Amino acid sequence: MIGSIWDWIVVIAVVLILFGGTSKIPELFRALGRAVGEFKKGQMEVERELRQMVTEAQSPTPPTQLSPQPTGQTASNTAVNQPANGQPNKNNEVEELRRQVEELKRELERLRNQGQAN
Incomplete structure (x- = not known):
């Protein structure tokens, strides 16, 4: 019957x-x-942003540049999340990156749906 892709295309x-x-x-x-x-x-935009986030996570930057301090959080609260050497806790960085990846996936899905609607 109809077996190959070319049959379906016809x-x-x-x-x-x-x-x-x-x-x-x-x-x-x-x-x-x-x-x-x-x-x-x-x-391509998602891949570029992911590469940028990985590069930023690997580069030695002050914690204030990685993510803004949420409103209402005091300096004493941030000191608990940081080791003695002043580097941000890696688990917090990983969680932040996961959250950003999920946001990018949702944005990509929204763009796909928008493209299908047009």
Whole structure:
């Protein structure tokens, strides 16, 4: 019956021509190309931001540059989370990076859905 990918492509093309007409095919492929382009652009942006976060996490920077101190948190609270050498606690950094990765994944999914809607 229909086994290869080319058979499916031919069947889909025939259905598109029958129901959509030949004028709709370029519009369909144009929209598909835009969606793929938006997906790749979002993927590249996420990868760039992840590389930047990893680079920032590996570079020796003062803790105040890694993340702003939440409102209401005192200096004595931050001293508890830091070892004696002044470096931020690695577990806190890892958790912050995980949170940022989850935010980026949600943003990527939102962009994918937005691209599919257009």
